[in-house]
Amino acid sequence: MFLIPAILFQLAWGWYPLVIAFLISFTNARPRGDIKFDGLQHYVRMFNDPLVAQSFRVTIVYAALSIVLTFLIPIFVAILLMELPRRAMRWMMLLWFLPLSGIASTILWRYAYNAQYGLLQWMATSLGLPPQPFLNSSDQVLFWLVFPGILLFGPGLIYMAALQGVPSSYYEAAEVEGASFWRKIWTISLPRLRPVISMLLIFAVIGSLQEFNWPTIMTGGGPGGASRTVVMYIYSLLRSLRYADATALAIYLFAATMLIVVLGRIFFKEDPDA
Amino acid sequence: MQHSEESTQPVAPKSEMTRRHFLRVLAVGSVAVTGGAALAACGVGGGGTNQAAGSTPAVEGRIDNAVAQATTSVGGAAPTAPAVAERVDVTFTTSGWPYGPMPDAKAQKDPGSKAYAEALQEWMDQNPGVEIKQVEFNVWGQQDLVTGISGGTAPSFYPGNVIGGWNDAGIRAAMVQGLTADVTPLIDKYGFNSQIADYARPIWEKWAVNGKYYAAPSSYNIGTGIHYRLDMIKEKGLKEPEPGWTWSDVRELAKGLTGGKTKGITLQSWGLGMRLAANGFGLLNQIPAPDTGWNWRWDYTSNAQEWARIVNEIRGMMFEDKSILADVSFGDGEIWSAFQRGEAAMHNNTVVYYTATPGGESSTVALEKKLNKPLEEIVGFVQQPNGDNGRNAVTQAQIDLIAFSPDLDETALDKAVSLHAFMMGPGFVRQKQAVYEATKDLKRVYDWANITPVFDPTTLAGLPGSPDEAWGKKFMDRVRTAAAIPLVPKDAWYIPAESETGPTGNAEEDMRSRWFYERGKLDVVADLKKLEQTRNQQAEGFTSGVDDEEFTTGAKAYYQAHNEFWQKQSPEFYEQAFRPWYEKNIVPVLG
Numbered sequence: 001m002f003l004i005p006a007i008l009f010q011l012a013w014g015w016y017p018l019v020i021a022f023l024i025s026f027t028n029a030r031p032r033g034d035i036k037f038d039g040l041q042h043y044v045r046m047f048n049d050p051l052v053a054q055s056f057r058v059t060i061v062y063a064a065l066s067i068v069l070t071f072l073i074p075i076f077v078a079i080l081l082m083e084l085p086r087r088a089m090r091w092m093m094l095l096w097f098l099p100l101s102g103i104a105s106t107i108l109w110r111y112a113y114n115a116q117y118g119l120l121q122w123m124a125t126s127l128g129l130p131p132q133p134f135l136n137s138s139d140q141v142l143f144w145l146v147f148p149g150i151l152l153f154g155p156g157l158i159y160m161a162a163l164q165g166v167p168s169s170y171y172e173a174a175e176v177e178g179a180s181f182w183r184k185i186w187t188i189s190l191p192r193l194r195p196v197i198s199m200l201l202i203f204a205v206i207g208s209l210q211e212f213n214w215p216t217i218m219t220g221g222g223p224g225g226a227s228r229t230v231v232m233y234i235y236s237l238l239r240s241l242r243y244a245d246a247t248a249l250a251i252y253l254f255a256a257t258m259l260i261v262v263l264g265r266i267f268f269k270e271d272p273d274a
Numbered sequence: 275m276q277h278s279e280e281s282t283q284p285v286a287p288k289s290e291m292t293r294r295h296f297l298r299v300l301a302v303g304s305v306a307v308t309g310g311a312a313l314a315a316c317g318v319g320g321g322g323t324n325q326a327a328g329s330t331p332a333v334e335g336r337i338d339n340a341v342a343q344a345t346t347s348v349g350g351a352a353p354t355a356p357a358v359a360e361r362v363d364v365t366f367t368t369s370g371w372p373y374g375p376m377p378d379a380k381a382q383k384d385p386g387s388k389a390y391a392e393a394l395q396e397w398m399d400q401n402p403g404v405e406i407k408q409v410e411f412n413v414w415g416q417q418d419l420v421t422g423i424s425g426g427t428a429p430s431f432y433p434g435n436v437i438g439g440w441n442d443a444g445i446r447a448a449m450v451q452g453l454t455a456d457v458t459p460l461i462d463k464y465g466f467n468s469q470i471a472d473y474a475r476p477i478w479e480k481w482a483v484n485g486k487y488y489a490a491p492s493s494y495n496i497g498t499g500i501h502y503r504l505d506m507i508k509e510k511g512l513k514e515p516e517p518g519w520t521w522s523d524v525r526e527l528a529k530g531l532t533g534g535k536t537k538g539i540t541l542q543s544w545g546l547g548m549r550l551a552a553n554g555f556g557l558l559n560q561i562p563a564p565d566t567g568w569n570w571r572w573d574y575t576s577n578a579q580e581w582a583r584i585v586n587e588i589r590g591m592m593f594e595d596k597s598i599l600a601d602v603s604f605g606d607g608e609i610w611s612a613f614q615r616g617e618a619a620m621h622n623n624t625v626v627y628y629t630a631t632p633g634g635e636s637s638t639v640a641l642e643k644k645l646n647k648p649l650e651e652i653v654g655f656v657q658q659p660n661g662d663n664g665r666n667a668v669t670q671a672q673i674d675l676i677a678f679s680p681d682l683d684e685t686a687l688d689k690a691v692s693l694h695a696f697m698m699g700p701g702f703v704r705q706k707q708a709v710y711e712a713t714k715d716l717k718r719v720y721d722w723a724n725i726t727p728v729f730d731p732t733t734l735a736g737l738p739g740s741p742d743e744a745w746g747k748k749f750m751d752r753v754r755t756a757a758a759i760p761l762v763p764k765d766a767w768y769i770p771a772e773s774e775t776g777p778t779g780n781a782e783e784d785m786r787s788r789w790f791y792e793r794g795k796l797d798v799v800a801d802l803k804k805l806e807q808t809r810n811q812q813a814e815g816f817t818s819g820v821d822d823e824e825f826t827t828g829a830k831a832y833y834q835a836h837n838e839f840w841q842k843q844s845p846e847f848y849e850q851a852f853r854p855w856y857e858k859n860i861v862p863v864l865g
Contacts, residue, residue, distance in 0.1 A: 028774075031424035032452040032680065045815035050808045051780055110603045136602045136791040222543070222602045224788025225780065233780070239416055239439045240775045241447060 018254075021247045029243035042248040052249060054225055055233040056256070062142050062215075062229060063208035070149035071204045074156035075197065079189050081156075082163050093157060106217045109148050110135075113218070135219050138226035145214050145227060155200045162196045163189060198268055202261050209257050361403040364686045366430040366693075369411040372492065372676060373431065373697060376406065389708025393701035397693055404689050423453050426681050430690055434489035434675025441779075442764070445675070446771035449488035454677035455687050458486045463688075464695035466490055471730045473757040477673050480767045489675035490694055493723040495626050496756040497658075497669045498548070500524070500539075501613065501638075502620040504654040505647065506531055515656040517755050518666070521549055524620075524659050525587070528597035531619040538597035540609050540618035543783070543790040545600075546588050548622060550786075552661035552668050553584055554851050557836070561859050562829045568776060568816040569825050572809040573859070574802040582798035585789045593793065602791050610636060625753060628655050629745060631721040639717060650746040657756045664846025669756050673728070698729050703736045716744035725753060760843060763835035769828035770820045777812035781805055830864045 025042055027035045046052050081089060112119045113134040124132045135141050166188065174184045212231040215221060221228030221236075228236075230253050237246035368374060376394055377387040398404055412418045413432040416439055422428030423437070437453050438445030448454065461467060470478050474494040481487065500515060507514055512530045515523065528538025539545075550556070563571040574581065592598045599618045601608075606623065613621045614636060621627075632639040642649045658668035678690050706719045716739040725741040727734060742750045785805050789798060818825065837856055840848040 030451055030773075031420050041815075048815055049812055051778075051784075051812070114601050114603065116599060116601055133791075133793050136793070138788065138792055141602075219602050220787075221780075222784070222787035223791040225784035226788075228780070228784075236778055236780055240444060240778050241420070241438075241451065242775060242778075 022251060025244055025247040025251055027244055029247065031241070031243070038244065042244040043252075046245055046249045046252065051225065051228075051233060052230075052252075055228050055230045058142070058225070058227060059209055059211070059229045059231075059253075062146065062211055062227075063205065065142055065146045066149060066208040066211070067201070067204055069146050070152070071155065071201065073150060075159055075190075075193065078156045078159035078163060079185055081160060089160075093160065102213065103217065105148070106214055110218045113144060135227075136223055138224050141219060141223065141227045145218060148214075155204070158196060158200065159193060162193055166192045198265075201264060201268065205260055205264065206257055209253065209260070358399065359401050362401075362685050362689065363403045364689050365405045365407055366686070366690060367407050367409045367411075368431060369409060369413045369429050371413050371431065371433070373406065373693060375408045385708055385712035386705070389705040392708075393697065393704040396704070397696045397701065401689055401692065404693075420448075420453065423680065428679050428681070430679050430682060430686070431694070432677055432679075433492070434677035437677065442766050443772070444775050446483050446766055447773055447775045449483045450771050450773045452680055454488040455680045455682055456486050456488055457490060457678060457687065457691055458482075460688060460691040461487045461490060464691050465699075466695065469699065469729045469733050471726070471728060473671070473726060474673060474728055476761050477671055480761075480764065481673065481675065483766075483771050489677040490691060491673050491698075491728045492676040493674045494671065494726050494728050495624060495674075495723040496671045496726065496753055496759075498622060498624050499655055499657045499669050499752075499756065500620050500622055500659070501628060502527075502654050502656070503531075503613075503616070503652065504650075505645065505652050506536070506616075506619045507654075514654065515659075517657050517752065519656065519659050520662055521552060521587070521659045522662060525591055525595070525597070528591060528620065529595045532595065532597040536616060537599035537618050538591075538595075539620040539622070540599040540604075540612045541622055541790075542600065542604055542606075542609060543602075543787040545622050546585070546786050546790045548658060548668065549588050550581065550584055552659060552665060553580065553663055554661065554665050554847065555581060555584075558851065558855050562825075562833075562863055564822055564826050564829070564863070566813070567818065568813040569818045569820065569822075569829075570776075570813060572806055572813070574806040574809075575799075577855075578799045578802045581802055585796075585798045589789065589796075592790070600790065602787065614638075614641065622658075625655060625725075625756070626722045628653065628749065629717070629721055629723075629725055632715065632717050648746075650748055655749060655752050657752070657759065661847065663850045664844050664848075665840075665851070666844050666847075667759050667762050669759055670762060671757060671759070674723075698727075699734065702727065702729070703734050706737055710738040716740075720744040725750070726757065760839070763832060763839055765829070765832050768832035768835070770824055773819050774816065776816050777809060781808040781812070826864060833860045833864065 026037060026039060028038050029035060081092060084092070115121055115131065115134050115136050118134070120134060121132060124130075133140060134144050170188050171184055174188060179187065210231050211229050212235065215227040215229055216232060216235075219227045221232050230249065234246045234249050234253070237243075237249065366373075373394070374390075376398075377384075377391045382388040382391050394406075409429055411422060411427075411429050413429060414436055416436050419428060419432055419437050434449075434454060435445060437448040466478075470491065471494070474491065477494075478491050481489065481491075502515060504514060507527070510530055512527060513523075515527065524539070531538040547555075558577060559572055559574050561571050561573050563569060588598075592600065599612055609618075609621050609623065610627060612618045628638050630637040630639070634640065638653055639649055641652050645652055660666040660668060676694055678687055682690060706724075710716065710719050719738055720741040725745065731737065741753075782805065785801050788801065789796065820828075833856065836852070840852045
């Protein structure tokens with residue numbers, strides 16, 4: 001009985017819109033006026049649209065970079081930070097907890113990346129490097145979009161909290177057995193982090209596949225569509241009043257995300273003792 | 275303010291209206307004064323390939339004559355008040371644009387708000403029973419608007435251009451889909467067609483969609499052009515731009531102005547679009563194909579060498595001359611700021627940037643105070659450069675629209691249009707008189723698009739001063755010259771509007787941004803081939819809702835209009851580019 005409100009909420013705000021969206025994708029989806037059934041027309045149209053394939057490629061590369069740089073790196077950083085004295089560790093955690101508006105920091109980074117007079121360009125030229133294109137290069141734009149995420153440390157705080165729960169006797173016993181620093185990480189820290197990593201990995205995958213804010217604010221999808229993610233293209237279709245096409249593409253994205261998550265769950269088992 | 279070049283329809287709204295549009299919309303409104311100066315909507319820059327057809331009467335002399343005839347001293351005789359209408363109970367909801375609710379006593383301490391209150395009260399006295407309520411709503415967000423209209427919660431008035439993403443094809447599709455009310459009989463009833471200014475009439479008439487009007491005119495401006503720092507040009511002994519200049523002149527001037535921390539010109543990627551459009555890009559790429567589902571195909575490869583040459587010319591400015599200040603993250607705000615700070619000596623934008631309301635640090639007028647010189651000695655404006663194949667008429671005027679909620683019943687709709695007509699006429703004059711009384715600054719009277727009011731200025735008795743007195747004769751001469759540019763034929767005026775917007779403009783925008791920002795060597799010809807493939811592949815997924823015969827008839831008339839237009843307007847472009855293309859691609863298909 002006590003679950004009913006949560007279930008109703010989930011049905012109303014989660015499942016109902018999903019089902020309606022799915023149905024809309026089979027119609028001509030007008031904001032006003034008669035709606036008629038179109039069958040699979042919009043799915044076929046999106047399947048054949050070269051920009052859809054391009055946006056999926058961009059999204060997958062973005063997700064991969066994001067997972068590697070902002071998800072995996074914090075694991076090792078968190079482990080290394082655990083070696084710091086407690087006071088220093090608390091100060092580091094405090095700094096990372098400082099509230100930052102997502103949009104405001106995106107705009108700041110946009111100015112930092114400015115190829116004419118941005119801070120990073122100044123740093124590059126001060127180091128004797130030639131002027132860098134940063135966001136103006138289709139080869140580099142995705143890296144630079146992901147880069148600020150590294151500095152934000154992402155899930156590192158959660159890893160540190162999980163590591164603090166590992167009994168110190170495990171490490172002591174390992175030291176007695178003659179285990180090296182890296183051996184202890186591999187046999188104790190990482191297995192203990194596995195449930196946390198597994199859960200956060202799912203969120204990271206879902207989040208990065210649905211990325212919209214950063215590329216929209218920083219590049220608008222350019223240059224040449226090199227930073228236009230699937231969700232950005234969905235937005236572009238909505239702006240063109242192509243609601244059914246946008247919904248069909250969203251269903252494709254949903255299916256791709258579910259597939260990746262399911263595969264991840266199959267190949268990445270949580271149980272550290274498995 | 276949307277500045278993307280106008281592609282030929284039925285291309286869907288450009289994705290430039292995302293991040294950039296958020297920055298571009300500078301709290302504009304129409305003539306309603308809610309806190310001081312009257313603002314006017316800025317809108318899509320012209321300069322593309324297609325706009326209205328037909329000959330435009332010479333209007334060079336008309337703007338100044340019209341305004342001169344209308345000017346009287348402040349407090350001139352008010353027009354005779356019309357009879358009081360029968361009382362009806364109507365409530366409008368408004369986000370504040372373009373007309374807010376009656377300002378309270380505290381707000382009316384501001385002269386502008388007081389003037390608005392008086393004007394609104396005058397109309398309400400003539401129309402008893404009408405109430406205006408404020409609601410929280412973002413009328414500048416396309417998705418917000420469409421969602422609100424679908425759900426019946428949109429305000430009574432909203433910017434007509436927003437619902438279609440500031441793109442002609444999108445706006446027309448939105449109208450056909452019923453996102454705005456049909457106001458056809460009311461347009462005549464309230465005198466929009468009879469009172470509209472001569473310079474605005476040709477373009478306003480073309481806003482009839484499938485024979486009906488789904489919006490009213492809100493503001494008019496002459497479109498985009500180049501704003502330049504005249505003081506820097508004179509300092510370096512360079513030649514000031516004149517109407518009729520070309521992109522070669524732009525390159526030379528930009529190079530001459532580049533030095534120290536200043537670049538010759540600052541542009542966004544649509545600036546490359548303007549350069550391409552100046553040689554006919556857009557018009558010469560879209561071919562009617564009535565034997566296909568969507569009726570259109572794209573051809574970027576037949577003339578690929580020419581387009582590549584132009585692209586490489588701009589890339590030369592960017593990477594060899596280093597005379598362009600640009601970054602993929604730049605929006606209108608950054609462009610304008612760079613110009614204000616002297617980091618760029620020219621920028622490409624709508625004319626209303628010149629006439630932005632004085633007072634803010636970012637207004638062009640702020641440079642007067644900063645440099646201690648009259649504005650006309652610091653900043654100049656000139657229409658878009660011509661192509662090097664003789665194509666001109668690149669700067670194209672535009673009209674911004676006010677749309678009315680399709681949920682308004684007949685009575686409410688009548689009152690809504692009546693209010694708008696009043697506020698464009700006597701209400702406008704009242705408020706401008708009050709602004710002048712309070713500030714004695716004609717620049718605030720004729721700010722933004724008010725240098726060219728929608729209604730014929732000869733019908734607006736009582737306007738103080740004139741735009742010439744406000745902004746200088748030289749600038750207004752340039753405005754008049756640009757207003758006199760005939761409107762290029764637009765397919766939307768001959769071919770019935772589609773209810774679906776078709777392929778988005780993303781593919782073309784992608785290539786423009788790639789060509790504009792990407793360093794290193796690019797194979798532009800290969801890019802054009804890829805662009806062609808992409809657009810045609812996208813088009814294959816659409817079926818036109820327009821009858822084939824109707825399409826063919828309309829397309830024939832459209833291209834015939836172009837044939838006549840370019841023969842007369844740009845004989846060199848006609849002979850060099852248009853006629854061979856027309857005979858090869860259009861005549862065999864349409865007959």
